[in-house]
Amino acid sequence: MKRSHIALLIIGVGLLSGLIVFSELNPLKLFEVNVSVQVPSEENVIELKLDVRNSSGSVTYSNVSSLYLDRDVNVMFKLLSAEVNGDVKITLSGQVTLVSDDGIKYVVPMPCLFANNGCFRVLMLIPGYDTPMSLPRGKYSISLTLTWYGASGEGIIKLRVGLVEETVEVVKIGSRPENTTGWVTVEGSTKSYAVLVDPKAVKVGGCLYATHVWVWIFTPSNTTDVKNVKVVVEDLYSGKQLYNADVDLDKSGIYREALMKVILPQGKYILKIFITPETALQTTLSVETC
Structure with missing residues (x-):
């Protein structure tokens, strides 16, 4: 993810430089280039945009990232922060799937990941969400599914979900x-x-x-x-x-x-x-x- 953002920035600067040169030569056609730069200020940040148009639905981000562990660790997926702008109601749940290079799959349901209009979930503790889950060293691909219902209103919700190492x-x-x-x-x-x-x-x-x-x-x-x-x-x-x-x-x-x-x-x-x-x-x- 970091490399793709840097590449976009370099291409944008190159196009802007060309635009200045052509304007001095009275070009036959002028291209206006609007460059949007979004470089995460933190390492290992993955930005996802979810456009909700219906009261309920689901979307999957396949192989959205990869994870390399140089040792066995205990991890948990957690909602680190939530910021709501506007008059919006929604109940959002998630599911993370990690697949190792040798094909072993780890699925972590995240019920009631964010809810500001009520949410019901099973009471059993979920490894990787409620309690630490052990992941052996290795490389993993990560996919994320988000499911929502009860969505209404208009606004923006910014969530930060972290994969954190939890150690005793x-x-x-x-x-x-x-x-x-x-x-x-x-x-x-x-x-x-x-x-x-x-x-x-x-x-x-x-x-x-x-x-x-x-x-x-x-x-x-x-x-x-x-x-x-x-x-x-x-x-x-x-x-x-x-x-x-x-x-x-x-x-x-x-x-x-x-x-x-x-x-x-x-x-x-x-x-x-x-x-x-x-x-x-x-x-x-x-x-x-x-």
């Missing part, structure tokens, strides 16, 4: 929280080790939310010192492992402990913390809204 992240931010009032103790915790979770999640951007998790282990001198724990996050429905890493524990007297920030996109997950390779405490984390 666990960051150690300290040893212990200042206050654990209201925190939930994970089932299976004992007097020797425990995991506590702050049930209040904070939005940190887009559809990403962060909560805090505190793990502590009692390590008196006559026991084996535990210097780290393994943290695993899995998708609740697919069982796919989204995060797996060791987190170092700080020494605090006869305890080892760590305070972590867990960042999650919308969805439901299982958090597992392995105190030892054989002993794990687990709980369910849920981000219901975006």
Whole structure:
């Protein structure tokens, strides 16, 4: 897309230069050239124009773009912004189809992508739209279908739909929280080790939310010192492992402990913390809204 816009700009400038030369020579015929230049200010921007003339309809943009991934990623299609000018009502849904070079197809329905006059959709979570969808590394062609109904009035709606990478992240931010009032103790915790979770999640951007998790282990001198724990996050429905890493524990007297920030996109997950390779405490984390 970027190359085609640059080519149009170069051709337009060339035609305008020729026009100036001919006007000085009193030409027999004069061509007036109006050049419309629209170069996206951002990389990887695809501009589509949908002309709605009926109250309902559908249009497909086949192979509108391509996507190259140099690694496995978790992605989601999201409505990033919507701008309405005029008195217009519409319910718009979409469907993205990605086809890999080896022919594997990934279809992501996007019901109620934009609606300012009501919309009903299934309550089940849709991978790639409501929750992250895993895409293996490779090259993909992208097609987009837009379907609408209940359209009325006159105006312009500008939508920005993004294909964004959603990753689960666990960051150690300290040893212990200042206050654990209201925190939930994970089932299976004992007097020797425990995991506590702050049930209040904070939005940190887009559809990403962060909560805090505190793990502590009692390590008196006559026991084996535990210097780290393994943290695993899995998708609740697919069982796919989204995060797996060791987190170092700080020494605090006869305890080892760590305070972590867990960042999650919308969805439901299982958090597992392995105190030892054989002993794990687990709980369910849920981000219901975006």
